[in-house]
Amino acid sequence: MEIKVDRERCISAGMCALTAPGVFDQDIEDGRVVALESTPAPERESAVREAVQLCPSGAITVVQ
Ligand code: SF4
Incomplete structure (x- = not known):
């Protein structure tokens, strides 16, 4: 998993x-x-995916 964050959003x-x-x-x-x-390490991936869902501005993207 690779993530990107958009600080402008x-x-x-x-x-x-x-x-x-x-x-x-x-x-x-x-x-x-x-x-x-x-x-993030594999054991953190589910928490990251939850954070993506919960972010109200769509500022977190899972790249792969
Ligand atoms: S959850 Fe809140 S602090 Fe985190 S990226 Fe989204 S808007 Fe920003």
């Missing part, structure tokens, strides 16, 4: 960081998403 809702905390965080300055990993 992010509205700082924080669902990603709550759902997959080892993969996503929020910028301390503006609250927008920060991807801690672009290729």
